[in-house]
Amino acid sequence: MQQINNLAAKIDAYRTQIDAAVQRVITSGWVVLGPEVKGFEAGFAKYLGAAHCVSVANGTDAIELALKGLGVQKGDKVATAANAGMYTTTSVLALGGEPIFMDVGLETQVVTLADVKKAVAQGAKFVVVTHLYGLAVPEIREIAEYCAAQAVPLLEDCAQAHGALKHGKRVGTFGNVASFSFYPTKNLGALGDGGAVVTNDAHTAQLVAQLRQYGWSSKYRVELAGARNSRLDEMQAAILAEFLPHLDACNTRRREINDRYRSEIKQTDILHPEASGDASVGHLYVIRCARRDALQQHLRSQQIASDVHYPVPDHQQPVFGDQYASITLPNTERLAAEILTLPCYPEMTDGEVRNVIAAVNGWEA
Numbered sequence: 001m002q003q004i005n006n007l008a009a010k011i012d013a014y015r016t017q018i019d020a021a022v023q024r025v026i027t028s029g030w031v032v033l034g035p036e037v038k039g040f041e042a043g044f045a046k047y048l049g050a051a052h053c054v055s056v057a058n059g060t061d062a063i064e065l066a067l068k069g070l071g072v073q074k075g076d077k078v079a080t081a082a083n084a085g086m087y088t089t090t091s092v093l094a095l096g097g098e099p100i101f102m103d104v105g106l107e108t109q110v111v112t113l114a115d116v117k118k119a120v121a122q123g124a125k126f127v128v129v130t131h132l133y134g135l136a137v138p139e140i141r142e143i144a145e146y147c148a149a150q151a152v153p154l155l156e157d158c159a160q161a162h163g164a165l166k167h168g169k170r171v172g173t174f175g176n177v178a179s180f181s182f183y184p185t186k187n188l189g190a191l192g193d194g195g196a197v198v199t200n201d202a203h204t205a206q207l208v209a210q211l212r213q214y215g216w217s218s219k220y221r222v223e224l225a226g227a228r229n230s231r232l233d234e235m236q237a238a239i240l241a242e243f244l245p246h247l248d249a250c251n252t253r254r255r256e257i258n259d260r261y262r263s264e265i266k267q268t269d270i271l272h273p274e275a276s277g278d279a280s281v282g283h284l285y286v287i288r289c290a291r292r293d294a295l296q297q298h299l300r301s302q303q304i305a306s307d308v309h310y311p312v313p314d315h316q317q318p319v320f321g322d323q324y325a326s327i328t329l330p331n332t333e334r335l336a337a338e339i340l341t342l343p344c345y346p347e348m349t350d351g352e353v354r355n356v357i358a359a360v361n362g363w364e365a
């Protein structure tokens with residue numbers, strides 16, 4: 001079976017570096033918030049061109065703590081796309097905030113400046129944009145300028161877009177603050193959970209650093225309410241530091257696979273994402289097809305796994321009951337019924353890519 005991801009292949013490819021990282025930590029005897037975390041945070045901030053990186057336990061905590069660092073309080077309205085897996089909405093709810101759901105562009109599947117303006121007109125005091133499937137939001141600069149002019153803080157969720165470039169800048173450096181996930185299958189993934197908050201603002205970085213560790217201002221002295229324990233451990237930081245120098249090459253390989261799918265899948269019932277150069281880091285290759293479920297079944301019969309990211313838009317999640325029944329997001333809802341993710345990861349061989357292409361081309365709709 002061709003899997004959608006293959007962590008074993010990645011571990012195989014980097015076994016020497018992983019073993020060295022683990023040995024380093026074990027030998028040091030320092031396992032939480034030590035030199036590896038510091039080193040990785042500095043390295044990742046430098047890679048992005050940002051002033052501060054504060055690592056946390058996972059990408060959902062990164063969103064929540066970043067929003068808290070921006071000042072989100074109970075009852076605040078926070079705008080988010082509804083097609084990005086519910087992570088931001090979960091974080092907003094955890095803070096007692098109220099999500100304002102934005103629709104997305106049908107072709108790009110990410111929010112536009114017009115979507116953001118509409119949400120702000122609806123009372124959003126904070127905006128979250130998600131660089132989904134690896135694609136830098138095409139209007140991110142314009143959205144950041146607009147939010148700054150409106151004094152509406154902007155969080156970029158970069159969990160799927162480590163390294164994507166727009167206007168010569170990495171995503172995560174346009175808004176006030178950014179969140180990253182290092183879940184193992186991400187473009188920069190650990191061998192366990194991990195996440196980070198990135199910002200150019202020293203005050204926000206300081207707040208998040210306190211929020212991730214009990215609200216301490218110094219050891220055992222709690223100054224900040226609403227904090228928790230959310231730390232990246234030394235082992236994961238050491239492994240991430242080994243993977244970071246390979247991120248650009250891995251992103252190039254993902255783009256190569258994306259390009260092959262785009263040019264060699266000729267099945268005419270399938271719509272492809274547009275080519276975006278280095279504005280995309282090819283995290284997920286998401287095609288569209290009116291008969292998506294039949295296509296997925298065909299691929300399964302050909303031993304090719306696929307997935308749907310994501311099948312249930314946030315405003316239609318069961319947790320809300322009929323709270324948002326009056327909301328319609330036409331593009332988001334249509335996309336949820338049409339999208340299908342094909343296997344794509346840097347260690348995928350040319351032969352494996354060829355098999356996926358052949359299986360898709362062999363489908364008679």
Ligand SMILES: Cc1ncc(COP(=O)(O)O)c(C=O)c1O
Binds near residue numbers: 061157182
């Ligand atoms: C867009 C997006 N945001 C946030 C997250 C949450 O990250 P984590 O799983 O590390 O909590 C993920 C991935 O899971 C994601 O894809």
